Amino acid sequence: MNNDPSQFTLYSGGHRGAEAEFGKLAEKYGVKEVNFSFEGHTIERDTGIRMLNQEALEKGNISMDIVSARLGRSFSKGNKIRKVIQSIFHMVNNGYQVFAVGWILPDKTVKGGTGWGVELGKLFNRPVFVYEQDRKAWFSWVNNEWQMATPVIHHKNFAGTGTRNLTDDAAAAMQDLFERSFK
Template sequence: MNDLSQITFYSGGHRGAEAEFGKLAERFGINEVNFSFEGHVADRQAGITVLTAEELKKGDVSMDIVSKRLGRNFSKVEKIRKVIQSIFHMVNKGYQVFVVGWILPDKTVKGGTGWGVELARLFNRPVFVYEQDRKAWFSWIDNAWKEVVPTISHKTFAGTGTRNITEDAKVALAELFERSFK
């Protein structure tokens, strides 16, 4: 990919992993779109797209399904619902999905971030998780997490993850962008 201005990164602009992805996209001259909703304050203001109630509904799914798929319950259902709905837009627009977080023993990813991973798997998208405890990238291949060294190889990609990003994860993201775009 020679013309980086033809690449678009989709996220939510939250502090932590999403903000770090956004800073790197900006540094490399990649288009950035951050999906937000009324009442949400993003760390990244670049490319903010405020989703209307109607647009959010396109990403609506029963919280029972989300809870079952992720194997956990969410206490603040209405707040998390809008986050879940906005994650749909990120994954729907970005062909590859990159995540920073923790892979749990049940093969899901911790927190709301896990919904982005589940959607990527459901949509049959290439999904990559930088696992902060193991300090390595993993991809969902043949129904298992396999260690990989990913590159961003499509003109659209999504990035999400924990608000509690570690320094080594920041380095891993910088290396991902360097490997992909230099």
């Protein structure tokens, strides 16, 4: 592949774990980085920070009932989780490929808030890839099924999100993803 990393932009959240790791890799490979956050949100990476005000957050405001129904589990009605869900909208809305790290559940959703980024990717018809930490492999959402895959970053704008509890295997798989895409 002959991708010029400086022409690519990672959209993420700068959160501890997978998002911070995506950011470190973007920096290492010369990929531009945008991290969405909001007042009162603690993040590990503030490179390319884009603070979302109330008006911007509202653009990502989807009823928590819809989020709960789509993911088949309930989320707190609290304001913090709502803002996190709203900020995830901005990552996925800007990224034309979605990369996530976490756990695929038996109902085919992904665990936690990461799952909302994955579901939005599906809703927006984006290529979606999840590194499944227990199975130690990448999976792609194809024909309403998770299929093993070897992803490459090929869209100039891509989203990276995932668990705060990143395994060493997942970090190595993320490194391999960037290496495959930009070397």
